[in-house]
Amino acid sequence: MEIIAGLLNGFAVALEPANLFWCFVGVLLGTVVGILPGLGPPATIAMLLPLTFNMNPAGAIIMLAGIYYGAKYGGSTTSILMNVPGESASVVTCLDGYQMARKGRAGAALGIAAIASFVAGTVGVLGLMLVAPPIAKFALSFSSPEYFALMSLGLALVVLLAGRSIVKALLAALVGLWIASVGTDLFSGTSRFTFGHMELLSGIDFVVVAIGVFALAEVLANMEAREETQLLPVPKGLKNLLPTMQDLKDCRFAFLNGSVIGFLVGALPGGGSTIASFLSYGLEKAVSPRREQFGTGVIEGVAAPEGANNSETGGALVPLLTLGIPGSGTTAILLAALVLWGFKPGPLFIPEHPALFWGLVASMYIGNVMLLILNLPLVPLFAQVLRTPVYALYPLILGVSMVGVYSVSGSMFDLALLMVFGLLGYLMRKLDYPAAPLILGLALGAGMERALRQSLMMSEGSLAILVSRPISAVMLSLAVLVLLIPMFGKLNAWRLRALEQG
Amino acid sequence: MEDRTRNSGDLWSGVALAALGAYIVIQARQWEYLGPEGPGPGFFPLWYGVAMLGLSALLIFSNLRRRSDRGNAIEWIRVGRALSTWFALAASVALFKPLGFVVSFALLTYFIVAVMYRRPLKIAALTAVASAAGFYLVFDRALGVPLPAGFLGF
Numbered sequence: 001m002e003i004i005a006g007l008l009n010g011f012a013v014a015l016e017p018a019n020l021f022w023c024f025v026g027v028l029l030g031t032v033v034g035i036l037p038g039l040g041p042p043a044t045i046a047m048l049l050p051l052t053f054n055m056n057p058a059g060a061i062i063m064l065a066g067i068y069y070g071a072k073y074g075g076s077t078t079s080i081l082m083n084v085p086g087e088s089a090s091v092v093t094c095l096d097g098y099q100m101a102r103k104g105r106a107g108a109a110l111g112i113a114a115i116a117s118f119v120a121g122t123v124g125v126l127g128l129m130l131v132a133p134p135i136a137k138f139a140l141s142f143s144s145p146e147y148f149a150l151m152s153l154g155l156a157l158v159v160l161l162a163g164r165s166i167v168k169a170l171l172a173a174l175v176g177l178w179i180a181s182v183g184t185d186l187f188s189g190t191s192r193f194t195f196g197h198m199e200l201l202s203g204i205d206f207v208v209v210a211i212g213v214f215a216l217a218e219v220l221a222n223m224e225a226r227e228e229t230q231l232l233p234v235p236k237g238l239k240n241l242l243p244t245m246q247d248l249k250d251c252r253f254a255f256l257n258g259s260v261i262g263f264l265v266g267a268l269p270g271g272g273s274t275i276a277s278f279l280s281y282g283l284e285k286a287v288s289p290r291r292e293q294f295g296t297g298v299i300e301g302v303a304a305p306e307g308a309n310n311s312e313t314g315g316a317l318v319p320l321l322t323l324g325i326p327g328s329g330t331t332a333i334l335l336a337a338l339v340l341w342g343f344k345p346g347p348l349f350i351p352e353h354p355a356l357f358w359g360l361v362a363s364m365y366i367g368n369v370m371l372l373i374l375n376l377p378l379v380p381l382f383a384q385v386l387r388t389p390v391y392a393l394y395p396l397i398l399g400v401s402m403v404g405v406y407s408v409s410g411s412m413f414d415l416a417l418l419m420v421f422g423l424l425g426y427l428m429r430k431l432d433y434p435a436a437p438l439i440l441g442l443a444l445g446a447g448m449e450r451a452l453r454q455s456l457m458m459s460e461g462s463l464a465i466l467v468s469r470p471i472s473a474v475m476l477s478l479a480v481l482v483l484l485i486p487m488f489g490k491l492n493a494w495r496l497r498a499l500e501q502g
Numbered sequence: 503m504e505d506r507t508r509n510s511g512d513l514w515s516g517v518a519l520a521a522l523g524a525y526i527v528i529q530a531r532q533w534e535y536l537g538p539e540g541p542g543p544g545f546f547p548l549w550y551g552v553a554m555l556g557l558s559a560l561l562i563f564s565n566l567r568r569r570s571d572r573g574n575a576i577e578w579i580r581v582g583r584a585l586s587t588w589f590a591l592a593a594s595v596a597l598f599k600p601l602g603f604v605v606s607f608a609l610l611t612y613f614i615v616a617v618m619y620r621r622p623l624k625i626a627a628l629t630a631v632a633s634a635a636g637f638y639l640v641f642d643r644a645l646g647v648p649l650p651a652g653f654l655g656f
Contacts, residue, residue, distance in 0.1 A: 051647070167561050168512075171519055174554045178526060178547070185543040190533055192543060193526075216591075223587045223618065224580035391619035392629050395611040398591060399637050402603075407647045412598065419592045426584060431511040449546040457540035 003129060010358025014366055019059050023363045026063035027370050030070020034090075035078055035385050036393070041071040042330045042439075043218050046210035047397070049337055050404040057341040058356055062363040064337060068330055069121060069313040069364065072273060073371045076113035076306050077383060080106055089273035089309040092281045096294065096301030103297050108243045112251060112299050113306040114375040115243065116258055118368050120307030123259035124266065124314025125364040131267070132350065132357075136322040139347035144458065145465050148451035149472035149479070151444045154325040155437070156479040157268065161275065162434035166486045169437045172428065176441020177448070179204055187453060199413040206336040208405050208414050209442055212421025213428070213435050214329065215401045219394050220426040226390070242376075243299065251303040254284050258307020265308070266315020272328050273312040277305035314364070321345050321357060324447070329436040332443040516561035523558055526551030587618060602652025608634035 013019060033044045045064050052060035075090035080097035093113065100109040142150070159169040182193045183203030194200040243251075258280045265276035284304035285294045294301050319325045324346040326332040338345050343353060350357045374382070405418045428435055459465035467473045486492045526547050534542025594610040601609075608630040616626035638656060641647040649656070 051645070167557050167564075171554065171557050171561070174550050174557070175519070175522070177550045178522070178554075181547055188534070188543045190543040192533070192547065193529060220584040220588055223614075224577075224584050226619065391615045391621055392633065394587075395607075395614050395629075395633055398610065399607055399633065402595065402607075403637065403641050403647060403649065406603075406650060407641075410648065412595075412650070415595045415598070419588070419595060422591070423588055426588070427515075430581070431515050433515070452546060453541045456536075456545075461536055461540065 003133065006133075006354060006358040007129065007362060009355060010360070010362030013058055013355050013359030014062065014362035018056065019062050019359065019363060020366070022055075022059040022063040023066050023367050024370055026066020027070035027073075027367045027374065029063075030067040030072075031074035031371065031374055031382060032385055033067060034071035034074020034076075035382055036388070040214070040218065041068050042210070042328075042333055043215035043397075044071070045330060045333050045337075046207065047215050047400050047404050049207055049210070049333065049340075050408045052337065053340065053408070057338075057343065058359050060341065061334075061337065061356065061360055062367075064334060065313075065317075065360060065364065066367050068334070069310060069367065070371055072121075072306075072309045072313065073114065073117045073375050074382065075309070076117070076302070077110065077375075077379060080109045080113065080302070081383060089277050089312075090306075091274065092277045092305040093302055093309075095281070096296070096298050099295065099297030100299065100302065105297065105299075108247055108299065109302050110379050111376060112243045112247060112303050114372055114379075115248075116251065116255055116303040116307040117310040117375070118372040119255045120259040120262055121310035121313065121368045121371075122365065124263050124311035125361060125368070126314070127263040127311070128314035128317050128364075129361050132318050132322050135318060136347045136350050139323055142347065142471070143469075144451045144454035145469050145472040146475070148448060148455055149466065149475035150323060150325055151448045151451065153475045153479040153482070154319070154327065155440055155444060155448075156482040158327065158440050159437050160482050160485060161272070162436045163432060165432065166483065168431075168433045170483075172433045172435070173437035173441040176438040176443075177445040179209060179438075180442050180445025181449070186450075197413070199411065204417065205405075205408060205414060206333075206340075206442060207408055208417050209421050210329075210333050210336070210439060211401045211405055212418045213425035213438060215397060216418065216422030217425025217429055217435070219397050220422065221429050222390070223394060247299050251300050253287065254280075254300040254303035255307055257283050258304045258309075259311045262308035262311025263315040266312035266327070267318045268315075268327065272316075273309045276308040276312045280304040280308035310368075317360075321349055322347060324349075326440060326443060329439045332436075332439045335443050512561055512565045516558045516565060520555055520558035520562065523551050523554030523556075527555060583618060587614065590614070598650040598652070600652055602654055602656055603649035604634045604638050604656050605652060605654065607637060 014023065029044065029048075030041065033041060045067055048064070048067070052064065055063075072089060076093045076097065079090040079093035080101050083094050083098040097109045097113065100106065155173055159166060159173055162169040162172070178193070180203075182200055184191050184201050191201055261280040261283065262273070262276045265279060266273070281294075281301060281304050284300050285291045288294065288298070288300060290298065316327050316331050319327055320331045320335055322345075324335065324344065326335045335345055343349065343356070402415060402418065405414050408414065425435060427433075428438070455465050456463070465472075466476060530544040530547035530551055533544030533547075535544045535548060536542060590610055590613045594606040597606040597609070611633050612626050612630035615621045615629045616623055621629075638649065642649050642656070
């Protein structure tokens with residue numbers, strides 16, 4: 001009953017004309033971003049974050065979330081038409097989607113991708129709506145030791161699945177923690193790591209790091225090459241984009257598989273949509289009676305990963321909104337956005353800001369309908385976005401990044417820092433250091449230090465408090481186990497296989 | 503030499519991170535570690551600084567052990583393109599104060615289109631003027647987002 005009342009209130013918020021408008025802007029931008037190879041959701045959300053500071057928070061989070069899940073719809077278009085994934089979660093869609101397009105079934109592939117995204121995306125939101133409130137209630141019993149343990153576990157999971165080398169992923173996370181420490185220590189007033197710069201006393205703005213490491217680094221990496229990829233023709237007319245009844249029948253299990261796997265993997269920190277899409281593809285192939293045909297243009301091979309990719313969004317928002325723990329680079333940016341607008345995601349978020357939570361949930365139902373409409377009849381139009389010359393696109397991204405950073409503080413110093421973090425992000429890519437642990441370390445750093453110091457204040461300096469409380473002991477043990485996985489041959493082989501596929 | 507490059511990259515990045523770890527530890531030791539009211543400002547940095555030192559040492563030593571690996575040569579042309587773009591970007595930021603955002607951004611766009619993508623100068627000039635004007639109209643005029651102004655007043 002509580003959920004139905006919350007949802008009705010949410011629809012009242014989401015259906016306000018301004019919020020509907022921002023929802024549309026978000027899903028539209030998301031679709032475009034998903035279609036454009038080389039510009040991912042974290043980079044886009046980071047770039048646009050500063051522009052949301054003067055917006056109503058409900059409209060702003062609805063728009064940013066729209067970009068997040070909208071990009072997942074758009075990502076399939078390039079996978080199917082060009083064999084080039086618009087974002088990493090659409091890599092697996094290339095396998096059967098592109099083969100279908102080569103056989104003249106691009107319309108059916110695009111259509112089933114949109115339908116699977118809609119079905120599983122909606123199931124993911126349903127999961128978020130049903131699971132988030134009880135988890136938030138359970139987390140109300142958490143105190144500082146549990147929070148420290150939870151953040152450590154979240155960071156450990158992200159480190160585990162962020163890159164081939166655990167050592168490098170851990171180092172990236174530690175650099176994130178260090179950046180989070182720069183500035184004045186709020187407990188004692190001591191200035192730390194400021195190198196004598198007054199500008200660093202208030203710390204390094206999350207937006208500067210996120211835009212540098214994601215957006216600038218992405219452009220720099222894309223500037224390395226100038227390859228042009230051939231676009232297969234997009235079928236015209238809605239009729240040619242609709243899958244047949246037989247196609248829909250073949251995809252029954254794929255819809256269910258994508259919805260469930262996507263949500264479960266999404267709720268796990270570090271899981272992410274790439275792993276969700278590969279797991280659901282693997283499961284679909286394993287149970288399919290025509291598994292030997294996978295990779296040659298089988299429609300379930302498109303429906304399952306595209307569904308999982310979209311259902312993951314609902315799952316990923318569960319730990320973010322109920323525990324304040326992001327599970328990926330994109331959700332870390334969403335966490336920073338909420339904090340910057342003055343909210344504190346965690347167990348009290350839903351009871352204290354019901355309009356925002358339920359408004360977001362309702363907007364995601366509406367957004368999924370908008371995306372289905374946008375991605376079925378308008379796919380040929382969106383495909384034209386791919387004709388945008390890169391020489392015009394990249395300066396635009398650089399410009400929006402610089403304007404975004406400058407608009408936050410009006411500081412030339414922050415622009416100089418942006419250059420530093422852009423170069424750092426590029427070097428990290430070249431040297432195989434994953435960016436997600438750094439961003440997560442930065443997003444969680446202050447909270448982790450606060451929780452640890454408060455825990456030790458509670459115990460008068462004894463670290464035993466972290467292991468003497470059952471919940472924190474279990475979570476810290478899990479964190480240690482997670483980091484030990486690379487030492488076990490078979491488990492590490494599984495981890496590396498998942499990463500290689502992703 | 504993808505591997506060898508990566509190995510050498512691992513080595514140098516390991517050294518850089520070890521230096522950062524050492525700096526963090528040295529700084530953290532100057533701040534209070536544990537006081538009567540609980541952990542001080544040096545407590546958390548000391549721990550992650552030590553962890554950084556240990557992990558970077560592990561990276562360096564494991565790299566030295568694999569030093570004989572062979573692979574492909576680093577693609578300097580590709581890296582050069584990315585770094586040239588970065589230098590142009592940094593130069594345009596440095597020019598914000600004297601020239602303002604609009605002129606500096608137009609110069610950056612011109613450089614990317616004409617030099618990096620080798621498009622005809624006319625197209626480069628047109629793209630540069632159109633995108634700089636677009637930014638000025640959308641952000642400065644329509645959205646009221648201030649852009650760095652130069653001696654021309656915009």
